[in-house]
Amino acid sequence: MLKVLVMDGVSEEGLVPLRREEDIEVVIGQKMTEDDLVQVIPEYDALIVRSATKVTRRVVEAAQNLKVIGRAGVGVDNIDLEAATTRGILVVNAPDGNTIAATEHTIAMMLALARNIPQAVARLKEGVWDKKAFIGVELRDKTLGIIGLGRIGSAVAKRAQALEMNVIAYDPFINEEKAASLAVELVALEDVYRRSDFITVHLPKTKESYHMIGDEAFALMKDGVRIINCARGGIIDEEALYRALVSGKVAGAALDVFEKEPNTESPLLSLPNFIATPHLGASTREAQLNVAVDVSGEIVAALRGKLVKNTVNIPSISPQVLSAVRPYLGLAEKLGKLQAQLVTGRIRKIEVVYSGELARQEVSPLTTAVVKGLLDPILQETVNFVNAPVLAKNRGIQVFQAVDGEAEGYASLITVKVYSDKAEKSVAGTLFGKQDPRVVMIDGYRIDVDPSGHILYVPHIDKPRIIGPVGLLIGKHDINIAAMQVGRKEIGGKAIMMLSVDAPVPEETLGEIAQVDGVLDVKMVHL
Ligand SMILES: NC(=O)c1ccc[n+]([C@@H]2O[C@H](COP(=O)([O-])OP(=O)(O)OC[C@H]3O[C@@H](n4cnc5c(N)ncnc54)[C@H](O)[C@@H]3O)[C@@H](O)[C@H]2O)c1
Numbered sequence: 282m283l284k285v286l287v288m289d290g291v292s293e294e295g296l297v298p299l300r301r302e303e304d305i306e307v308v309i310g311q312k313m314t315e316d317d318l319v320q321v322i323p324e325y326d327a328l329i330v331r332s333a334t335k336v337t338r339r340v341v342e343a344a345q346n347l348k349v350i351g352r353a354g355v356g357v358d359n360i361d362l363e364a365a366t367t368r369g370i371l372v373v374n375a376p377d378g379n380t381i382a383a384t385e386h387t388i389a390m391m392l393a394l395a396r397n398i399p400q401a402v403a404r405l406k407e408g409v410w411d412k413k414a415f416i417g418v419e420l421r422d423k424t425l426g427i428i429g430l431g432r433i434g435s436a437v438a439k440r441a442q443a444l445e446m447n448v449i450a451y452d453p454f455i456n457e458e459k460a461a462s463l464a465v466e467l468v469a470l471e472d473v474y475r476r477s478d479f480i481t482v483h484l485p486k487t488k489e490s491y492h493m494i495g496d497e498a499f500a501l502m503k504d505g506v507r508i509i510n511c512a513r514g515g516i517i518d519e520e521a522l523y524r525a526l527v528s529g530k531v532a533g534a535a536l537d538v539f540e541k542e543p544n545t546e547s548p549l550l551s552l553p554n555f556i557a558t559p560h561l562g563a564s565t566r567e568a569q570l571n572v573a574v575d576v577s578g579e580i581v582a583a584l585r586g587k588l589v590k591n592t593v594n595i596p597s598i599s600p601q602v603l604s605a606v607r608p609y610l611g612l613a614e615k616l617g618k619l620q621a622q623l624v625t626g627r628i629r630k631i632e633v634v635y636s637g638e639l640a641r642q643e644v645s646p647l648t649t650a651v652v653k654g655l656l657d658p659i660l661q662e663t664v665n666f667v668n669a670p671v672l673a674k675n676r677g678i679q680v681f682q683a684v685d686g687e688a689e690g691y692a693s694l695i696t697v698k699v700y701s702d703k704a705e706k707s708v709a710g711t712l713f714g715k716q717d718p719r720v721v722m723i724d725g726y727r728i729d730v731d732p733s734g735h736i737l738y739v740p741h742i743d744k745p746r747i748i749g750p751v752g753l754l755i756g757k758h759d760i761n762i763a764a765m766q767v768g769r770k771e772i773g774g775k776a777i778m779m780l781s782v783d784a785p786v787p788e789e790t791l792g793e794i795a796q797v798d799g800v801l802d803v804k805m806v807h808l
Pocket residue numbers: 355356376379380383428429430431432433434451452453454455483484485486489490511512513537538560561562563564658659660661662
């Protein structure tokens with residue numbers, strides 16, 4: 282008998298796909314501490330959670346039979362993915378089922394903000410019939426700025442247009458055609474800040490988006506702007522929001538999510554122009570049913586070793602295909618990740634070329650790994666072997682793969698070419714000794730770089746007094762250079778320097794390096 286532990290009040294109705302399997306026992310768990318979960322987890326083959334249960338490294342490491350962890354929803358920030366991957370435990374989610382719920386909650390929050398509904402209800406329940414205190418604003422003809430035009434952002438845009446709002450959006454990973462099909466004007470982030478009467482965020486919490494809306498962003502906004510966050514706590518800096526609400530710069534804010542949850546202590550809760558809900562975005566009967574059905578189906582497929590659609594960590598492909606290309610999966614993903622950080626402009630096309638021995642293999646999983654590496658840092662949803670082409674297509678990115686016999690002297694070579702509206706960039710990599718990944722070419726310049734950790738990329742003119750000054754500037758910050766590679770095609774022409782450093786080089790130093798005579802560009806890459 283296989284045992285599945287279901288936590289966090291996942292919809293009972295949605296568990297039907299699990300319950301109809303005769304050899305699967307479903308156990309509904311009550312709220313547990315980490316210690317309790319560590320105690321019970323060894324007996325389970327699968328675990329389903331929403332956001333309350335934290336599946337920590339300790340929990341994962343205590344599991345002895347666990348094959349799959351299912352998230353009834355989108356965000357997997359409560360699951361230690363690295364620990365699960367290391368133990369070979371599949372993590373699956375249900376990214377589509379709660380889109381409409383989160384969208385409608387956002388619209389509800391925007392209307393509640395505009396018309397002071399929560400405050401007026403509270404006053405009335407205190408026995409005060411106060412019409413004067415709650416003069417609102419209309420949405421019609423106001424500008425809504427959406428940050429993150431993915432599934433929820435797009436659905437919010439449609440509904441806001443029905444309310445006769447002008448919708449503008451910032452999403453560096455969506456192209457103009459996609460935005461045009463939604464009749465949404467794509468603008469720079471600063472323009473969203475400067476032009477919007479209402480701002481709503483619909484992007485994942487990543488290193489880039491953490492505290493992206495803080496004092497500086499508020500300073501750029503219109504006086505009296507209203508702000509909504511039904512995405513992830515931490516995208517808006519709550520302390521800066523507090524200051525902006527107190528000063529009146531921000532007329533009102535509505536949060537469904539907080540940096541720390543649960544949260545009943547936030548100073549924001551004391552402000553009259555602040556409204557909030559306890560992470561209710563996905564809390565509709567329909568959404569909970571959808572995500573429970575979706576995740577239950579995925580758990581059954583995973584336990585039966587069948588194709589799983591929404592894997593978060595491990596590709597679901599046939600063992601034969603996987604074993605042939607597995608050693609290259611990490612390299613392919615790193616090449617995609619490297620391109621995501623090097624290329625500028627809106628990506629239009631990705632071309633992956635396989636040469637040497639790899640050209641004789643079934644390489645589509647590797648192409649997907651490249652796309653995953655490119656899109657993963659920017660998308661909340663899982664990029665996997667089934668959906669990667671669709672996700673890229675939805676963003677107007679064409680993906681091609683090709684084989685080419687010429688491997689430049691390497692046993693196998695993967696070349697990833699990315700074409701954007703501003704640039705064309707090519708990176709190539711191989712495995713040394715069938716296991717050590719190396720980036721061996723950037724834009725035709727030969728190098729030999731281990732794609733891990735922090736790497737400084739400095740294209741420059743090949744002439745004296747470049748490497749020394751750059752090294753000195755990094756040394757000034759006590760940052761150790763672990764390795765250095767320079768590639769050039771001809772003396773005195775363009776060259777590329779790649780420095781592996783033990784810590785990220787601060788922004789300020791990057792600015793100083795950019796000023797060194799002969800330096801053409803500088804980028805800090807994290808792999
Ligand atoms: N409150 C809730 O209960 C609830 C429910 C569902 C989803 N969510 C959250 O809502 C958010 C959006 O979910 P989704 O399903 O629409 O995700 P999605 O992956 O479909 O869309 C995210 C969009 O954000 C864009 N993006 C990524 N980084 C960006 C950046 N730095 N600047 C601007 N745009 C950026 C991506 O290009 C993408 O289009 C996620 O954070 C998700 O966890 C919350």
